Amino acid sequence: xxxxxxxxxxxxxxxxxxxxxxxxxxxxxxxxxxxxxxxxxxxxxxxxxxxxxxxxxxxxxxxxxxxxxxxxxxxxxxxxxxxxxxxxxxxxxxxxxxxxxxxxxxxxxxxxxxxxxxxxxxxxxxxxxxxxxxxxxxxxxxxxxxxxxxxxxxxxxxxxxxxxxxxxxxxxxxxxxxxxxxxxxxxxxxxxxxxxxxxxxxxxxxxxxxxxxxxxxxxxxxxxxxxxxxxxxxxxxxxxxxxxxxxxxxxxxxxxxxxxxxxxxxxxxxxxxxxxxxxxxxxxxxxxxxxxxxxxxxxxxxxxxxxxxxxxxxx
Numbered sequence: 001x002x003x004x005x006x007x008x009x010x011x012x013x014x015x016x017x018x019x020x021x022x023x024x025x026x027x028x029x030x031x032x033x034x035x036x037x038x039x040x041x042x043x044x045x046x047x048x049x050x051x052x053x054x055x056x057x058x059x060x061x062x063x064x065x066x067x068x069x070x071x072x073x074x075x076x077x078x079x080x081x082x083x084x085x086x087x088x089x090x091x092x093x094x095x096x097x098x099x100x101x102x103x104x105x106x107x108x109x110x111x112x113x114x115x116x117x118x119x120x121x122x123x124x125x126x127x128x129x130x131x132x133x134x135x136x137x138x139x140x141x142x143x144x145x146x147x148x149x150x151x152x153x154x155x156x157x158x159x160x161x162x163x164x165x166x167x168x169x170x171x172x173x174x175x176x177x178x179x180x181x182x183x184x185x186x187x188x189x190x191x192x193x194x195x196x197x198x199x200x201x202x203x204x205x206x207x208x209x210x211x212x213x214x215x216x217x218x219x220x221x222x223x224x225x226x227x228x229x230x231x232x233x234x235x236x237x238x239x240x241x242x243x244x245x246x247x248x249x250x251x252x253x254x255x256x257x258x259x260x261x262x263x264x265x266x267x268x269x270x271x272x273x274x275x276x277x278x279x280x281x282x283x284x285x286x287x288x289x290x291x292x293x294x295x296x297x298x299x300x301x302x303x304x305x306x307x308x309x310x311x312x313x314x315x
Contacts (some may be wrong), residue, residue, distance in 0.1 A: 002066040002169060003036045004311055007087075007103075008057060009071075009079035014049045015155055016100045021160035025178045026170065034170070047304035050074050060086065066163060068094045071100030072154065076202050091148055096165065098150035100158035107149065108132040108173045116146040121154025159184060172277045204246045207232040211239070215255055217314045218261055219282040223255045255282075264290060267305050271275050 004023055006016065023035040036178075041047045044059030050073060060083075068090050070178035070289045078084060088110040090097045105122040106129065107113050113135040120128050125139035138144060143152040143161045152161035159182070203209045211228040228251055229239035243251050263281040266272060274286050283289035290300045297304065 001033060001036050003063060004067045004069065004165075005038045005040045005060070005063060007067045007068065007083075008039065008041050008047050008049075008055065008062060009072045009073075009083060011050050011073045011075075011077065012047065012071045013073055013101060013155075014051050014053075016103075016158050017055070019069065019100070019158050019162040021182060022159060022166060022178060025181045026166050026174060029174060029177050029181065030170070038065075040087070040189040040214065042080060049167050053189035065090075065094045067096040069100060069158075069161075070106045071158075072099065072105070072121070073104040074102075076102040076105045076127055078105060079107050087112065094143065094148075096148050096150055098152070098161060098165070100152050100161065101154035104128070104151045105131070106211070108135055108153065112149055113151075115148055117144050118146065118149070118151040119144045119153055120151065123154070164189075205242065207234060207239075208243055208246050211243070211251075212254070212258075216256055219259050220280055221282065223282065225251050228255075256292050257296070259283060259289075260292050262294075263301065264297075264304060267301060274305070277301070 006019060017039075020037050020039070023037045027033050027035055039055060039057045040060040040063065041057040042060055044057055044062070046054040047057050057291065067181045068087075070087065075105070084106060087097070087106055090110075091112065094217075097107065097112060099120075101121045102124055104113070104118055105124075108118070108128070108131070113132065115134060115136065115137060117136045119141040121136050122139045125137060128135070128139075129137055132304070137290050141153065141162060142157050143150065145164070150161060150165070152158050163175045163179055163184070166178060203212055211232040214231045225236045225240055226245075229236040232242075233240050234242065240251060243249075243254070248252060259281045263277050263283065266277045267274075267280065270277075270282070274289070278284065278286045278289040281289070283292065286301070292300065293301050293304070
């Protein structure tokens with residue numbers, strides 16, 4: 001049996017508790033108790049969340065753990081020095097040590113992330129880098145695995161982290177079944193971006209929003225300036241000017257970003273060949289997609305495909 005401990009401390013973000021359901025439903029699906037889940041804190045007893053309700057916890061030191069996960073808070077504040085010190089030695093006793101969101105600050109303060117790849121909530125990335133400059137932070141990831149240390153982005157990314165743990169322990173089909181049970185649309189790969197290109201473009205006028213929405217639904221089709229301008233009911237020249245003013249990007253660059261994001265998602269969540277993904281996302285051929293990936297990520301689609309396939313199963 002795998003004992004999983006979720007470490008909380010005063011002011012913890014309540015959404016972190018959602019990981020408990022992943023392990024609960026894994027037990028139900030497998031028909032046996034393969035995970036023993038413990039909600040723990042430094043001293044045990046009631047611990048107040050950021051939303052002013054408390055949860056009852058066991059004392060951290062009373063148990064041994066296969067996996068120890070540190071919940072985050074809303075600000076990146078650290079818990080007591082003694083809890084940080086306990087986490088410093090956690091890898092000596094636990095097979096996996098993980099953090100959700102700003103729980104990564106705790107692992108970094110404990111020295112567990114020195115020279116390691118990690119992620120955290122994008123909103124706190126700048127603060128994290130200033131405080132822990134020797135951590136190889138990549139805030140544009142859902143979760144990151146580096147040896148026995150696992151870190152995730154904020155909020156619901158903790159569920160993705162927990163599903164990845166289940167996949168590592170019991171295989172992809174179990175993780176997929178649990179995800180369906182939890183009504184999670186799909187288990188996102190660790191390499192998937194925290195950001196949405198469509199959201200980042202931040203169009204203001206209805207005309208540009210309408211063109212972007214059309215583009216997202218028709219990535220396989222011709223999305224030239226002329227086509228998008230017609231959707232927006234503007235001349236191509238007017239459309240290009242308004243689009244650039246509102247989004248800070250040219251229409252061509254924005255469409256490439258949407259296509260790259262869609263292609264990356266397909267790479268991480270399907271087994272389609274690169275040629276098929278290039279066609280379905282509007283690149284037409286693999287070389288055009290390759291060049292777009294190099295511009296966006298500094299690596300070709302095949303490298304992301306290999307990372308996605310091996311990131312969890314490599315442990």
